[in-house]
Amino acid sequence: MGERTRNVIDIVSLTKRYGRTVGVEGLDIGVGEGEVFGFLGPNGAGKTTTMRCLVGLLRPTAGRVRVLGRDPFSEHLRLAPSLGYLPGELRLYPELTGRETLRLLAALQGAPARLQDELCERLSLSGADLDRTVRAYSRGMKQKLGLVQALQHEPELVILDEPTEGLDPLVQETFYALLAEVRAAGRTVLLSSHVLPEVQRTCERVAIVRAGRLVTVGSVAALREARARKVRLTFADGLGRRPLGAADRWSPAWHGDQAVLMIPPDRTVAALRELLALPVRDLTVEEAGLDEAFLDLYRNGMVVRTGPDDQNNQNNRNRGTPP
Numbered sequence: 583m584g585e586r587t588r589n590v591i592d593i594v595s596l597t598k599r600y601g602r603t604v605g606v607e608g609l610d611i612g613v614g615e616g617e618v619f620g621f622l623g624p625n626g627a628g629k630t631t632t633m634r635c636l637v638g639l640l641r642p643t644a645g646r647v648r649v650l651g652r653d654p655f656s657e658h659l660r661l662a663p664s665l666g667y668l669p670g671e672l673r674l675y676p677e678l679t680g681r682e683t684l685r686l687l688a689a690l691q692g693a694p695a696r697l698q699d700e701l702c703e704r705l706s707l708s709g710a711d712l713d714r715t716v717r718a719y720s721r722g723m724k725q726k727l728g729l730v731q732a733l734q735h736e737p738e739l740v741i742l743d744e745p746t747e748g749l750d751p752l753v754q755e756t757f758y759a760l761l762a763e764v765r766a767a768g769r770t771v772l773l774s775s776h777v778l779p780e781v782q783r784t785c786e787r788v789a790i791v792r793a794g795r796l797v798t799v800g801s802v803a804a805l806r807e808a809r810a811r812k813v814r815l816t817f818a819d820g821l822g823r824r825p826l827g828a829a830d831r832w833s834p835a836w837h838g839d840q841a842v843l844m845i846p847p848d849r850t851v852a853a854l855r856e857l858l859a860l861p862v863r864d865l866t867v868e869e870a871g872l873d874e875a876f877l878d879l880y881r882n883g884m885v886v887r888t889g890p891d892d893q894n895n896q897n898n899r900n901r902g903t904p905p
């Protein structure tokens with residue numbers, strides 16, 4: 583029997599190694615029922631590895647994962663009707679038609695594919711398309727087929743590895759609408775993406791991973807609050823690059839005689855005091871764009887504290903870095 587848990591996904595100290603290569607190391611993430619949760623990170627960060635552990639395709643080296651209270655590796659078949667999965671690299675049988683593919687996958691899911699026709703229609707997979715062999719499909723058509731099979735049996739949990747890869751903008755919009763419907767129905771989604779606006783738009787919470795480790799997890803709103811301040815300085819003497827004393831630890835970028843520094847919000851005032859000892863002619867301070875904040879996390883793995891790792895934290899208006 584699977585134990586009952588509050589979370590639809592529980593990842594506790596998950597480590598997966600491939601021989602000596604680390605896939606993920608000591609990962610802890612919980613995803614609550616009805617959440618749309620984003621998984622972000624640069625190439626090779628461990629997103630796919632984690633997702634493959636969650637759907638029972640990989641066995642963790644250490645730690646544990648629970649999906650709907652069950653161990654996905656040993657209880658794969660029992661979970662199949664409740665789980666929808668779109669792999670990052672979808673491998674299909676090229677000699678089957680689209681329709682045969684969906685039928686086969688529905689049989690493996692072990693649940694009626696009630697939404698199949700509606701999803702094909704909304705994602706513009708025509709009857710003629712579905713009668714063609716998958717060998718003749720374009721990349722986008724394969725991705726649409728992948729989305730249909732992931733959603734067709736109305737699973738409680740949908741795990742999508744870069745779902746909008748290869749979709750044209752119109753189909754992407756349809757996908758976002760489908761996601762909103764899944765969410766409105768109280769079902770749970772975990773999706774990985776490299777597309778930041780997509781994550782901002784669709785997810786309440788995100789986890790950022792880098793080199794197999796969790797960098798931060800929090801609500802998109804809290805990440806916005808915690809992002810760096812962008813300080814731009816112009817010097818009175820017209821001379822460019824120079825030492826900025828202690829502020830050099832913020833790795834200034836120089837554009838002619840202007841220096842741009844990205845400073846964590848709780849350090850900005852102290853940094854400004856130091857900077858004003860220099861011959862500054864003009865100074866502006868603005869919040870870094872969310873993209874810049876994420877890029878910073880990607881690059882530096884800077885840990886942003888986003889307050890308690892609360893469920894459904896959309897309304898978290900805490901400033902910056904609570905203790």
Ligand SMILES: Nc1ncnc2c1ncn2[C@@H]1O[C@H](COP(=O)(O)OP(=O)(O)OP(=O)(O)O)[C@@H](O)[C@H]1O
Nearest residue numbers: 600603604605623624625626627628629630631632
């Ligand atoms: N089958 C495998 N054998 C050996 N190493 C692997 C295997 N799969 C993944 N890895 C390694 O594990 C690490 C994490 O890879 P993973 O595919 O999980 O990252 P990702 O975040 O999904 O990346 P991307 O954004 O590029 O899809 C990488 O160093 C990768 O090289």
